Amino acid sequence: xxxxxxxxxxxxxxxxxxxxxxxxxxxxxxxxxxxxxxxxxxxxxxxxxxxxxxxxxxxxxxxxxxxxxxxxxxxxxxxxxx
Ligand SMILES: [Zn+2]
Numbered sequence: 001x002x003x004x005x006x007x008x009x010x011x012x013x014x015x016x017x018x019x020x021x022x023x024x025x026x027x028x029x030x031x032x033x034x035x036x037x038x039x040x041x042x043x044x045x046x047x048x049x050x051x052x053x054x055x056x057x058x059x060x061x062x063x064x065x066x067x068x069x070x071x072x073x074x075x076x077x078x079x080x081x082x
Pocket of ligand 1: 028029030031032035036037
């Protein structure tokens with residue numbers, strides 16, 4: 001992280017807020033020298049992304065990284081008995 005200048009365009013790393021509920025992979029045009037080239041729904045799982053953004057992840061993603069939050073699954077469908 002760094003100070004920004006007035007009028008400077010801001011970009012954001014979606015890996016810090018997106019835990020991958022919807023799968024995607026798209027090219028990134030942020031122009032940063034450290035750009036990964038593509039962003040995907042699983043970027044938060046990458047060690048280098050975790051190291052770069054340490055302390056800036058959404059709480060629920062940080063819990064996933066720390067192994068304190070597990071993927072939730074919809075309840076199994078059960079056949080109703082009459
Ligand atoms: Zn980028």
